Amino acid sequence: MKSLIVEDKEYIRKGLINLLELIDKDIEIIGECESVKDAVVVANACKPDLIFLDINLTDGTGFDFLDQTEHLNFKVIFITAYEEYALQALKIGAVDYLLKPVDVDELTIALEKIGNLSIATQKQQIKTVKQVLNNDNDTLILSLHDAFQIIDLKDLMYCESDKGYTTFYLSNGKKHLASKSLKEFEEQLNQHSFTRPHQSFIVNLKYIEKYDKSGTIYLKNGIKIPVSTRKKESFVKRLFTWNKK
The missing domain is CATH 3.40.50.2300 (Response regulator)
Structure with missing residues:
Protein backbone atom coordinates (compact mmCIF):
# COMPACT_ATOMS: atom_id res chain seq x y z
CA MET A 1 0.00 0.00 0.00
CA ASP A 136 -20.52 24.09 14.74
CA ASN A 137 -17.72 26.18 13.38
CA ASP A 138 -18.49 29.76 14.32
CA THR A 139 -18.53 29.59 18.10
CA LEU A 140 -16.23 28.54 20.90
CA ILE A 141 -17.53 27.25 24.23
CA LEU A 142 -15.30 28.10 27.18
CA SER A 143 -15.54 26.31 30.50
CA LEU A 144 -15.09 29.12 33.03
CA HIS A 145 -14.94 28.95 36.81
CA ASP A 146 -18.70 29.22 37.30
CA ALA A 147 -20.25 28.99 33.83
CA PHE A 148 -19.95 27.97 30.20
CA GLN A 149 -19.29 31.02 28.01
CA ILE A 150 -20.21 30.94 24.34
CA ILE A 151 -17.99 33.17 22.19
CA ASP A 152 -18.79 34.22 18.64
CA LEU A 153 -15.44 33.83 16.89
CA LYS A 154 -15.97 36.88 14.71
CA ASP A 155 -15.89 38.96 17.91
CA LEU A 156 -12.71 37.38 19.29
CA MET A 157 -9.74 39.70 18.74
CA TYR A 158 -6.95 37.74 20.38
CA CYS A 159 -6.03 35.28 23.11
CA GLU A 160 -3.19 35.53 25.58
CA SER A 161 -1.69 32.67 27.56
CA ASP A 162 -0.13 32.89 31.00
CA LYS A 163 0.94 29.98 33.23
CA GLY A 164 -1.56 27.48 31.83
CA TYR A 165 -4.46 29.95 31.66
CA THR A 166 -5.81 31.69 28.57
CA THR A 167 -7.53 35.07 28.43
CA PHE A 168 -9.92 35.76 25.53
CA TYR A 169 -10.25 39.43 24.50
CA LEU A 170 -13.39 40.43 22.59
CA SER A 171 -14.04 43.39 20.33
CA ASN A 172 -16.63 44.79 22.77
CA GLY A 173 -13.97 45.14 25.46
CA LYS A 174 -15.00 42.07 27.46
CA LYS A 175 -12.53 39.36 28.41
CA HIS A 176 -12.87 35.82 29.72
CA LEU A 177 -10.31 33.68 31.56
CA ALA A 178 -10.22 29.91 30.89
CA SER A 179 -8.13 27.47 32.89
CA LYS A 180 -6.60 25.81 29.85
CA SER A 181 -3.45 26.46 27.88
CA LEU A 182 -3.40 28.26 24.55
CA LYS A 183 -2.30 25.04 22.85
CA GLU A 184 -5.63 23.42 23.62
CA PHE A 185 -7.48 26.05 21.54
CA GLU A 186 -4.94 26.57 18.77
CA GLU A 187 -5.99 23.93 16.27
CA GLN A 188 -9.68 24.84 16.38
CA LEU A 189 -8.99 28.56 16.00
CA ASN A 190 -6.52 28.03 13.17
CA GLN A 191 -9.37 26.70 11.04
CA HIS A 192 -10.74 30.25 11.02
CA SER A 193 -9.01 33.58 10.59
CA PHE A 194 -6.62 33.06 13.51
CA THR A 195 -2.88 32.56 13.70
CA ARG A 196 -0.35 32.05 16.48
CA PRO A 197 2.53 34.53 15.95
CA HIS A 198 3.99 33.96 19.41
CA GLN A 199 3.87 31.19 22.01
CA SER A 200 1.76 33.44 24.26
CA PHE A 201 -0.70 34.81 21.68
CA ILE A 202 -3.29 33.80 19.10
CA VAL A 203 -4.57 36.66 16.93
CA ASN A 204 -7.61 37.14 14.72
CA LEU A 205 -6.23 38.26 11.35
CA LYS A 206 -9.38 40.33 10.76
CA TYR A 207 -8.37 42.74 13.53
CA ILE A 208 -4.81 43.38 12.36
CA GLU A 209 -4.29 46.96 11.21
CA LYS A 210 -0.54 46.85 10.58
CA TYR A 211 2.44 44.55 10.86
CA ASP A 212 5.80 46.14 11.60
CA LYS A 213 8.48 44.04 9.91
CA SER A 214 10.63 44.39 13.01
CA GLY A 215 8.20 41.96 14.63
CA THR A 216 5.14 43.76 16.02
CA ILE A 217 1.45 43.38 15.14
CA TYR A 218 -0.80 46.42 15.68
CA LEU A 219 -4.46 45.62 16.22
CA LYS A 220 -7.26 48.03 15.32
CA ASN A 221 -7.81 48.87 18.99
CA GLY A 222 -4.18 49.87 19.46
CA ILE A 223 -3.00 46.67 21.16
CA LYS A 224 0.48 45.51 20.19
CA ILE A 225 1.21 41.79 19.76
CA PRO A 226 4.78 40.47 19.39
CA VAL A 227 5.81 38.07 16.64
CA SER A 228 8.56 35.66 17.68
CA THR A 229 11.63 35.40 15.48
CA ARG A 230 11.01 31.77 14.57
CA LYS A 231 7.38 32.44 13.63
CA LYS A 232 7.91 35.54 11.44
CA GLU A 233 8.09 33.65 8.16
CA SER A 234 5.06 31.46 8.82
CA PHE A 235 3.07 34.44 10.14
CA VAL A 236 3.70 36.54 7.03
CA LYS A 237 2.81 33.58 4.82
CA ARG A 238 -0.41 33.04 6.76
CA LEU A 239 -1.25 36.77 6.59
CA PHE A 240 -0.85 36.93 2.82
CA THR A 241 -2.62 33.60 2.20
CA TRP A 242 -5.59 34.69 4.30
CA ASN A 243 -5.69 38.13 2.65
CA LYS A 244 -6.09 36.55 -0.80
CA LYS A 245 -9.25 34.67 0.20
Missing part, protein backbone atom coordinates in the same frame (compact mmCIF):
# COMPACT_ATOMS: atom_id res chain seq x y z
CA LYS A 2 1.64 3.23 -1.18
CA SER A 3 1.41 5.73 1.67
CA LEU A 4 2.04 9.45 2.04
CA ILE A 5 2.63 11.16 5.38
CA VAL A 6 1.32 14.74 5.52
CA GLU A 7 2.47 16.18 8.85
CA ASP A 8 4.22 19.46 9.65
CA LYS A 9 6.44 18.11 12.43
CA GLU A 10 9.41 16.04 11.33
CA TYR A 11 9.73 14.07 14.56
CA ILE A 12 6.11 12.91 14.24
CA ARG A 13 6.75 11.80 10.66
CA LYS A 14 9.90 9.91 11.60
CA GLY A 15 8.23 8.35 14.64
CA LEU A 16 5.32 7.16 12.51
CA ILE A 17 7.69 5.62 9.97
CA ASN A 18 9.51 3.78 12.76
CA LEU A 19 6.23 2.41 14.11
CA LEU A 20 5.14 1.27 10.67
CA GLU A 21 8.42 -0.59 10.26
CA LEU A 22 7.93 -2.13 13.70
CA ILE A 23 4.43 -3.32 12.83
CA ASP A 24 5.83 -4.73 9.59
CA LYS A 25 2.72 -3.99 7.60
CA ASP A 26 2.80 -4.05 3.82
CA ILE A 27 3.15 -0.28 3.58
CA GLU A 28 5.52 1.65 1.33
CA ILE A 29 6.17 5.26 2.35
CA ILE A 30 6.40 7.17 -0.92
CA GLY A 31 6.78 10.65 0.54
CA GLU A 32 6.62 13.07 3.45
CA CYS A 33 5.05 16.55 3.25
CA GLU A 34 4.56 19.33 5.78
CA SER A 35 2.23 21.64 3.85
CA VAL A 36 -1.02 21.51 1.90
CA LYS A 37 0.71 22.85 -1.21
CA ASP A 38 3.43 20.19 -1.26
CA ALA A 39 1.03 17.40 -0.35
CA VAL A 40 -1.28 18.23 -3.26
CA VAL A 41 1.65 18.12 -5.69
CA VAL A 42 2.98 14.80 -4.36
CA ALA A 43 -0.46 13.18 -4.18
CA ASN A 44 -1.24 14.11 -7.78
CA ALA A 45 2.13 12.84 -8.96
CA CYS A 46 2.33 9.60 -6.94
CA LYS A 47 -1.34 8.71 -6.41
CA PRO A 48 -1.01 7.12 -2.95
CA ASP A 49 -3.35 4.46 -1.61
CA LEU A 50 -3.25 5.75 1.96
CA ILE A 51 -2.52 9.13 3.53
CA PHE A 52 -1.66 9.83 7.14
CA LEU A 53 -3.04 13.35 7.35
CA ASP A 54 -2.40 15.96 10.01
CA ILE A 55 -5.39 18.23 10.59
CA ASN A 56 -3.38 21.41 11.13
CA LEU A 57 -0.60 22.13 8.60
CA THR A 58 1.76 25.03 7.99
CA ASP A 59 -0.38 26.64 5.27
CA GLY A 60 -3.87 25.33 5.95
CA THR A 61 -5.71 22.24 7.12
CA GLY A 62 -5.99 18.61 6.18
CA PHE A 63 -9.49 19.36 4.93
CA ASP A 64 -8.05 21.98 2.54
CA PHE A 65 -5.85 19.23 1.14
CA LEU A 66 -8.84 16.89 0.74
CA ASP A 67 -10.82 19.58 -1.06
CA GLN A 68 -7.99 19.96 -3.58
CA THR A 69 -7.59 16.22 -4.18
CA GLU A 70 -11.22 15.11 -4.41
CA HIS A 71 -10.50 13.60 -7.83
CA LEU A 72 -8.00 11.14 -6.35
CA ASN A 73 -8.85 7.84 -4.66
CA PHE A 74 -7.05 7.13 -1.41
CA LYS A 75 -7.85 6.25 2.19
CA VAL A 76 -7.12 8.58 5.09
CA ILE A 77 -6.05 8.20 8.70
CA PHE A 78 -6.13 11.57 10.45
CA ILE A 79 -3.48 12.67 12.92
CA THR A 80 -4.12 15.33 15.56
CA ALA A 81 -2.39 16.58 18.70
CA TYR A 82 -5.49 17.93 20.40
CA GLU A 83 -8.28 15.94 21.94
CA GLU A 84 -10.73 18.85 22.03
CA TYR A 85 -10.55 19.93 18.41
CA ALA A 86 -12.50 17.96 15.80
CA LEU A 87 -12.43 14.67 17.72
CA GLN A 88 -16.16 14.83 18.37
CA ALA A 89 -16.72 15.37 14.66
CA LEU A 90 -14.30 12.59 13.74
CA LYS A 91 -16.09 10.23 16.11
CA ILE A 92 -19.50 11.17 14.73
CA GLY A 93 -18.20 10.53 11.23
CA ALA A 94 -16.61 7.25 12.34
CA VAL A 95 -13.35 8.34 10.75
CA ASP A 96 -10.11 6.78 11.95
CA TYR A 97 -7.68 9.12 13.67
CA LEU A 98 -4.49 8.94 15.73
CA LEU A 99 -3.59 11.19 18.62
CA LYS A 100 -0.04 12.49 18.89
CA PRO A 101 2.23 10.98 20.01
CA VAL A 102 1.11 8.01 17.94
CA ASP A 103 0.63 4.79 19.88
CA VAL A 104 1.67 1.54 18.18
CA ASP A 105 -1.46 -0.35 19.28
CA GLU A 106 -3.78 2.40 18.05
CA LEU A 107 -1.87 2.52 14.78
CA THR A 108 -2.29 -1.23 14.34
CA ILE A 109 -6.03 -1.01 14.96
CA ALA A 110 -6.43 1.93 12.57
CA LEU A 111 -4.60 0.09 9.80
CA GLU A 112 -6.76 -2.98 10.25
CA LYS A 113 -9.95 -0.92 10.14
CA ILE A 114 -8.86 1.09 7.12
CA GLY A 115 -7.97 -2.10 5.27
CA ASN A 116 -11.58 -3.28 5.47
CA LEU A 117 -13.07 0.07 4.44
CA SER A 118 -13.94 1.09 0.91
CA ILE A 119 -12.81 4.46 -0.41
CA ALA A 120 -16.41 5.42 -1.23
CA THR A 121 -17.51 4.69 2.35
CA GLN A 122 -14.70 6.73 3.83
CA LYS A 123 -15.36 9.69 1.55
CA GLN A 124 -18.90 9.73 2.87
CA GLN A 125 -17.60 9.56 6.44
CA ILE A 126 -15.27 12.52 5.83
CA LYS A 127 -18.16 14.43 4.28
CA THR A 128 -20.09 13.91 7.52
CA VAL A 129 -17.13 15.19 9.55
CA LYS A 130 -16.92 18.36 7.45
CA GLN A 131 -20.65 18.96 7.83
CA VAL A 132 -20.40 18.64 11.61
CA LEU A 133 -17.45 21.03 11.72
CA ASN A 134 -19.14 23.56 9.47
CA ASN A 135 -22.35 23.50 11.49
Whole structure:
Protein backbone atom coordinates (compact mmCIF):
# COMPACT_ATOMS: atom_id res chain seq x y z
CA MET A 1 0.00 0.00 0.00
CA LYS A 2 1.64 3.23 -1.18
CA SER A 3 1.41 5.73 1.67
CA LEU A 4 2.04 9.45 2.04
CA ILE A 5 2.63 11.16 5.38
CA VAL A 6 1.32 14.74 5.52
CA GLU A 7 2.47 16.18 8.85
CA ASP A 8 4.22 19.46 9.65
CA LYS A 9 6.44 18.11 12.43
CA GLU A 10 9.41 16.04 11.33
CA TYR A 11 9.73 14.07 14.56
CA ILE A 12 6.11 12.91 14.24
CA ARG A 13 6.75 11.80 10.66
CA LYS A 14 9.90 9.91 11.60
CA GLY A 15 8.23 8.35 14.64
CA LEU A 16 5.32 7.16 12.51
CA ILE A 17 7.69 5.62 9.97
CA ASN A 18 9.51 3.78 12.76
CA LEU A 19 6.23 2.41 14.11
CA LEU A 20 5.14 1.27 10.67
CA GLU A 21 8.42 -0.59 10.26
CA LEU A 22 7.93 -2.13 13.70
CA ILE A 23 4.43 -3.32 12.83
CA ASP A 24 5.83 -4.73 9.59
CA LYS A 25 2.72 -3.99 7.60
CA ASP A 26 2.80 -4.05 3.82
CA ILE A 27 3.15 -0.28 3.58
CA GLU A 28 5.52 1.65 1.33
CA ILE A 29 6.17 5.26 2.35
CA ILE A 30 6.40 7.17 -0.92
CA GLY A 31 6.78 10.65 0.54
CA GLU A 32 6.62 13.07 3.45
CA CYS A 33 5.05 16.55 3.25
CA GLU A 34 4.56 19.33 5.78
CA SER A 35 2.23 21.64 3.85
CA VAL A 36 -1.02 21.51 1.90
CA LYS A 37 0.71 22.85 -1.21
CA ASP A 38 3.43 20.19 -1.26
CA ALA A 39 1.03 17.40 -0.35
CA VAL A 40 -1.28 18.23 -3.26
CA VAL A 41 1.65 18.12 -5.69
CA VAL A 42 2.98 14.80 -4.36
CA ALA A 43 -0.46 13.18 -4.18
CA ASN A 44 -1.24 14.11 -7.78
CA ALA A 45 2.13 12.84 -8.96
CA CYS A 46 2.33 9.60 -6.94
CA LYS A 47 -1.34 8.71 -6.41
CA PRO A 48 -1.01 7.12 -2.95
CA ASP A 49 -3.35 4.46 -1.61
CA LEU A 50 -3.25 5.75 1.96
CA ILE A 51 -2.52 9.13 3.53
CA PHE A 52 -1.66 9.83 7.14
CA LEU A 53 -3.04 13.35 7.35
CA ASP A 54 -2.40 15.96 10.01
CA ILE A 55 -5.39 18.23 10.59
CA ASN A 56 -3.38 21.41 11.13
CA LEU A 57 -0.60 22.13 8.60
CA THR A 58 1.76 25.03 7.99
CA ASP A 59 -0.38 26.64 5.27
CA GLY A 60 -3.87 25.33 5.95
CA THR A 61 -5.71 22.24 7.12
CA GLY A 62 -5.99 18.61 6.18
CA PHE A 63 -9.49 19.36 4.93
CA ASP A 64 -8.05 21.98 2.54
CA PHE A 65 -5.85 19.23 1.14
CA LEU A 66 -8.84 16.89 0.74
CA ASP A 67 -10.82 19.58 -1.06
CA GLN A 68 -7.99 19.96 -3.58
CA THR A 69 -7.59 16.22 -4.18
CA GLU A 70 -11.22 15.11 -4.41
CA HIS A 71 -10.50 13.60 -7.83
CA LEU A 72 -8.00 11.14 -6.35
CA ASN A 73 -8.85 7.84 -4.66
CA PHE A 74 -7.05 7.13 -1.41
CA LYS A 75 -7.85 6.25 2.19
CA VAL A 76 -7.12 8.58 5.09
CA ILE A 77 -6.05 8.20 8.70
CA PHE A 78 -6.13 11.57 10.45
CA ILE A 79 -3.48 12.67 12.92
CA THR A 80 -4.12 15.33 15.56
CA ALA A 81 -2.39 16.58 18.70
CA TYR A 82 -5.49 17.93 20.40
CA GLU A 83 -8.28 15.94 21.94
CA GLU A 84 -10.73 18.85 22.03
CA TYR A 85 -10.55 19.93 18.41
CA ALA A 86 -12.50 17.96 15.80
CA LEU A 87 -12.43 14.67 17.72
CA GLN A 88 -16.16 14.83 18.37
CA ALA A 89 -16.72 15.37 14.66
CA LEU A 90 -14.30 12.59 13.74
CA LYS A 91 -16.09 10.23 16.11
CA ILE A 92 -19.50 11.17 14.73
CA GLY A 93 -18.20 10.53 11.23
CA ALA A 94 -16.61 7.25 12.34
CA VAL A 95 -13.35 8.34 10.75
CA ASP A 96 -10.11 6.78 11.95
CA TYR A 97 -7.68 9.12 13.67
CA LEU A 98 -4.49 8.94 15.73
CA LEU A 99 -3.59 11.19 18.62
CA LYS A 100 -0.04 12.49 18.89
CA PRO A 101 2.23 10.98 20.01
CA VAL A 102 1.11 8.01 17.94
CA ASP A 103 0.63 4.79 19.88
CA VAL A 104 1.67 1.54 18.18
CA ASP A 105 -1.46 -0.35 19.28
CA GLU A 106 -3.78 2.40 18.05
CA LEU A 107 -1.87 2.52 14.78
CA THR A 108 -2.29 -1.23 14.34
CA ILE A 109 -6.03 -1.01 14.96
CA ALA A 110 -6.43 1.93 12.57
CA LEU A 111 -4.60 0.09 9.80
CA GLU A 112 -6.76 -2.98 10.25
CA LYS A 113 -9.95 -0.92 10.14
CA ILE A 114 -8.86 1.09 7.12
CA GLY A 115 -7.97 -2.10 5.27
CA ASN A 116 -11.58 -3.28 5.47
CA LEU A 117 -13.07 0.07 4.44
CA SER A 118 -13.94 1.09 0.91
CA ILE A 119 -12.81 4.46 -0.41
CA ALA A 120 -16.41 5.42 -1.23
CA THR A 121 -17.51 4.69 2.35
CA GLN A 122 -14.70 6.73 3.83
CA LYS A 123 -15.36 9.69 1.55
CA GLN A 124 -18.90 9.73 2.87
CA GLN A 125 -17.60 9.56 6.44
CA ILE A 126 -15.27 12.52 5.83
CA LYS A 127 -18.16 14.43 4.28
CA THR A 128 -20.09 13.91 7.52
CA VAL A 129 -17.13 15.19 9.55
CA LYS A 130 -16.92 18.36 7.45
CA GLN A 131 -20.65 18.96 7.83
CA VAL A 132 -20.40 18.64 11.61
CA LEU A 133 -17.45 21.03 11.72
CA ASN A 134 -19.14 23.56 9.47
CA ASN A 135 -22.35 23.50 11.49
CA ASP A 136 -20.52 24.09 14.74
CA ASN A 137 -17.72 26.18 13.38
CA ASP A 138 -18.49 29.76 14.32
CA THR A 139 -18.53 29.59 18.10
CA LEU A 140 -16.23 28.54 20.90
CA ILE A 141 -17.53 27.25 24.23
CA LEU A 142 -15.30 28.10 27.18
CA SER A 143 -15.54 26.31 30.50
CA LEU A 144 -15.09 29.12 33.03
CA HIS A 145 -14.94 28.95 36.81
CA ASP A 146 -18.70 29.22 37.30
CA ALA A 147 -20.25 28.99 33.83
CA PHE A 148 -19.95 27.97 30.20
CA GLN A 149 -19.29 31.02 28.01
CA ILE A 150 -20.21 30.94 24.34
CA ILE A 151 -17.99 33.17 22.19
CA ASP A 152 -18.79 34.22 18.64
CA LEU A 153 -15.44 33.83 16.89
CA LYS A 154 -15.97 36.88 14.71
CA ASP A 155 -15.89 38.96 17.91
CA LEU A 156 -12.71 37.38 19.29
CA MET A 157 -9.74 39.70 18.74
CA TYR A 158 -6.95 37.74 20.38
CA CYS A 159 -6.03 35.28 23.11
CA GLU A 160 -3.19 35.53 25.58
CA SER A 161 -1.69 32.67 27.56
CA ASP A 162 -0.13 32.89 31.00
CA LYS A 163 0.94 29.98 33.23
CA GLY A 164 -1.56 27.48 31.83
CA TYR A 165 -4.46 29.95 31.66
CA THR A 166 -5.81 31.69 28.57
CA THR A 167 -7.53 35.07 28.43
CA PHE A 168 -9.92 35.76 25.53
CA TYR A 169 -10.25 39.43 24.50
CA LEU A 170 -13.39 40.43 22.59
CA SER A 171 -14.04 43.39 20.33
CA ASN A 172 -16.63 44.79 22.77
CA GLY A 173 -13.97 45.14 25.46
CA LYS A 174 -15.00 42.07 27.46
CA LYS A 175 -12.53 39.36 28.41
CA HIS A 176 -12.87 35.82 29.72
CA LEU A 177 -10.31 33.68 31.56
CA ALA A 178 -10.22 29.91 30.89
CA SER A 179 -8.13 27.47 32.89
CA LYS A 180 -6.60 25.81 29.85
CA SER A 181 -3.45 26.46 27.88
CA LEU A 182 -3.40 28.26 24.55
CA LYS A 183 -2.30 25.04 22.85
CA GLU A 184 -5.63 23.42 23.62
CA PHE A 185 -7.48 26.05 21.54
CA GLU A 186 -4.94 26.57 18.77
CA GLU A 187 -5.99 23.93 16.27
CA GLN A 188 -9.68 24.84 16.38
CA LEU A 189 -8.99 28.56 16.00
CA ASN A 190 -6.52 28.03 13.17
CA GLN A 191 -9.37 26.70 11.04
CA HIS A 192 -10.74 30.25 11.02
CA SER A 193 -9.01 33.58 10.59
CA PHE A 194 -6.62 33.06 13.51
CA THR A 195 -2.88 32.56 13.70
CA ARG A 196 -0.35 32.05 16.48
CA PRO A 197 2.53 34.53 15.95
CA HIS A 198 3.99 33.96 19.41
CA GLN A 199 3.87 31.19 22.01
CA SER A 200 1.76 33.44 24.26
CA PHE A 201 -0.70 34.81 21.68
CA ILE A 202 -3.29 33.80 19.10
CA VAL A 203 -4.57 36.66 16.93
CA ASN A 204 -7.61 37.14 14.72
CA LEU A 205 -6.23 38.26 11.35
CA LYS A 206 -9.38 40.33 10.76
CA TYR A 207 -8.37 42.74 13.53
CA ILE A 208 -4.81 43.38 12.36
CA GLU A 209 -4.29 46.96 11.21
CA LYS A 210 -0.54 46.85 10.58
CA TYR A 211 2.44 44.55 10.86
CA ASP A 212 5.80 46.14 11.60
CA LYS A 213 8.48 44.04 9.91
CA SER A 214 10.63 44.39 13.01
CA GLY A 215 8.20 41.96 14.63
CA THR A 216 5.14 43.76 16.02
CA ILE A 217 1.45 43.38 15.14
CA TYR A 218 -0.80 46.42 15.68
CA LEU A 219 -4.46 45.62 16.22
CA LYS A 220 -7.26 48.03 15.32
CA ASN A 221 -7.81 48.87 18.99
CA GLY A 222 -4.18 49.87 19.46
CA ILE A 223 -3.00 46.67 21.16
CA LYS A 224 0.48 45.51 20.19
CA ILE A 225 1.21 41.79 19.76
CA PRO A 226 4.78 40.47 19.39
CA VAL A 227 5.81 38.07 16.64
CA SER A 228 8.56 35.66 17.68
CA THR A 229 11.63 35.40 15.48
CA ARG A 230 11.01 31.77 14.57
CA LYS A 231 7.38 32.44 13.63
CA LYS A 232 7.91 35.54 11.44
CA GLU A 233 8.09 33.65 8.16
CA SER A 234 5.06 31.46 8.82
CA PHE A 235 3.07 34.44 10.14
CA VAL A 236 3.70 36.54 7.03
CA LYS A 237 2.81 33.58 4.82
CA ARG A 238 -0.41 33.04 6.76
CA LEU A 239 -1.25 36.77 6.59
CA PHE A 240 -0.85 36.93 2.82
CA THR A 241 -2.62 33.60 2.20
CA TRP A 242 -5.59 34.69 4.30
CA ASN A 243 -5.69 38.13 2.65
CA LYS A 244 -6.09 36.55 -0.80
CA LYS A 245 -9.25 34.67 0.20
